[in-house]
Amino acid sequence: MNQDIANLADQKKNQDASKETLQSEITALKVEAAEQGQIVAHQNDKTKQMREQLEELTQDLESARTEVNKLSDHLKHQKRGKLTLDENIAASARDKENLSRWIEERRKRRNEHKALLVFDEERLKKARDERDAALSALQAEKVSLGRLDVQLDHLLAALAKDYEMSFEAAKEKYPLAIDIDDRARKKVKLTKRAIAELGTVNLGAIEEYERVSSRRHFLLEQRDDLLQAKTTLEDVMAEMDEEVKRRFSETFYNVREQFRMVFQELFGGGKADLRLVDPDDLLYSGVDILAEPPGKKLQQLSLLSGGERALTAIALLFAILKVRPVPFCVLDEVEAALDDANVDRYALFESLQQGDSIYCRDPSQGNDGTCGCPLWCDDAGVRSVQACFRSIRRDGGIHGKPLKRQITVI
Numbered sequence: 001m002n003q004d005i006a007n008l009a010d011q012k013k014n015q016d017a018s019k020e021t022l023q024s025e026i027t028a029l030k031v032e033a034a035e036q037g038q039i040v041a042h043q044n045d046k047t048k049q050m051r052e053q054l055e056e057l058t059q060d061l062e063s064a065r066t067e068v069n070k071l072s073d074h075l076k077h078q079k080r081g082k083l084t085l086d087e088n089i090a091a092s093a094r095d096k097e098n099l100s101r102w103i104e105e106r107r108k109r110r111n112e113h114k115a116l117l118v119f120d121e122e123r124l125k126k127a128r129d130e131r132d133a134a135l136s137a138l139q140a141e142k143v144s145l146g147r148l149d150v151q152l153d154h155l156l157a158a159l160a161k162d163y164e165m166s167f168e169a170a171k172e173k174y175p176l177a178i179d180i181d182d183r184a185r186k187k188v189k190l191t192k193r194a195i196a197e198l199g200t201v202n203l204g205a206i207e208e209y210e211r212v213s214s215r216r217h218f219l220l221e222q223r224d225d226l227l228q229a230k231t232t233l234e235d236v237m238a239e240m241d242e243e244v245k246r247r248f249s250e251t252f253y254n255v256r257e258q259f260r261m262v263f264q265e266l267f268g269g270g271k272a273d274l275r276l277v278d279p280d281d282l283l284y285s286g287v288d289i290l291a292e293p294p295g296k297k298l299q300q301l302s303l304l305s306g307g308e309r310a311l312t313a314i315a316l317l318f319a320i321l322k323v324r325p326v327p328f329c330v331l332d333e334v335e336a337a338l339d340d341a342n343v344d345r346y347a348l349f350e351s352l353q354q355g356d357s358i359y360c361r362d363p364s365q366g367n368d369g370t371c372g373c374p375l376w377c378d379d380a381g382v383r384s385v386q387a388c389f390r391s392i393r394r395d396g397g398i399h400g401k402p403l404k405r406q407i408t409v410i
Contacts, residue, residue, distance in 0.1 A: 245282045251323060252276070252287075258319035266315050266345060269294040289316065310337035314346060 156167055163170065256274045263272035270293045277286035291312045292298040301309055314334060321329065335343045 241283060248282055254323045255319050258322045259316055262319045263315040266311055267293050272312065306337045307339060307342055311342055
């Protein structure tokens with residue numbers, strides 16, 4: 001059933017995805033249709049404009065023809081001076097060629113000067129960068145020199161304060177046996193740290209050691225006791241877990257068998273089952289309730305109708321009571337969600353129960369006396385029960401007339 005539900009869910013997701021894809025395609029087609037409509041309208045406007053231009057061009061053509069005729073007449077008069085015009089054109093061409101050569105020479109000279117200017121600018125920029133770098137290095141050296149002067153003054157002051165001698169006296173009295181490098185500085189630093197860690201001499205160190213040693217021995221004993229108690233508790237918890245698993249497994253499978261039988265009696269057929277969510281972990285596993293009323297498929301309790309869920313819950317309740325019976329059971333409006341047919345079926349089932357339990361109910365549909373012992377409220381709002389007590393035989397049967405007793409339930 002879970003596989004079918006998962007398949008249906010996958011099909012619904014696929015259908016939703018296909019629906020979204022089709023919707024996107026429809027939207028794209030609408031956008032394309034709108035764009036095509038705009039293009040057609042634009043083409044119509046353009047065709048109209050071209051027609052107007054064609055009419056204007058036709059008119060211009062007529063005018064041009066008229067002008068051509070006039071120019072033809074004028075050309076005839078101009079042919080006479082053509083020879084003179086050709087000579088003038090040849091002279092102008094020679095002048096143009098000379099001017100072009102002069103311009104080309106000027107352009108070459110200008111490019112040469114431009115290249116020299118770029119080269120000089122690059123040299124100037126390089127010289128400026130070198131000057132800036134030299135100034136930065138000079139400034140850094142000045143800062144470093146000032147820092148060294150301050151450090152030297154500090155060291156001289158420390159030498160005079162801590163050892164009460166000058167630099168010349170220290171150099172003469174304690175000549176250096178090793179070179180001043182990182183190894184020497186590290187050795188001096190470690191020696192100073194070792195002297196600082198020694199601190200002052202503690203005269204009570206022996207007594208303090210004895211006290212701490214005694215305290216350590218006591219704490220070790222306490223730790224061993226706690227570890228032993230922890231191991232014991234873990235063993236007890238493991239035994240309790242195993243016992244809980246055994247009892248739960250036994251009770252679960254007994255309730256499961258009774259639930260199957262009670263379900264068939266209440267529904268007049270069908271089948272039901274109880275399944276563990278995680279059979280390998282009985283302490284934390286949940287329980288799934290599966291029911292298959294007559295004419296339906298096996299499915300979880302949440303997928304049934306309200307009446308079917310109520311009747312399934314009643315079946316599970318009576319299955320538990322069969323496995324772990326109680327002497328007295330009060331059912332408050334247990335048949336509220338049932339229709340008349342299911343109420344009669346439930347009443348018949350309850351009347352057939354022969355055991356050590358007495359069932360009292362709070363009727364919700366006015367059919368008092370249909371099953372069990374009725375329960376009502378008096379005028380003061382106090383909840384009361386009219387329990388029918390019968391003498392119980394040793395074999396578990398009930399006989400004798402009912403003895404009515406009113407019991408106030410707080």
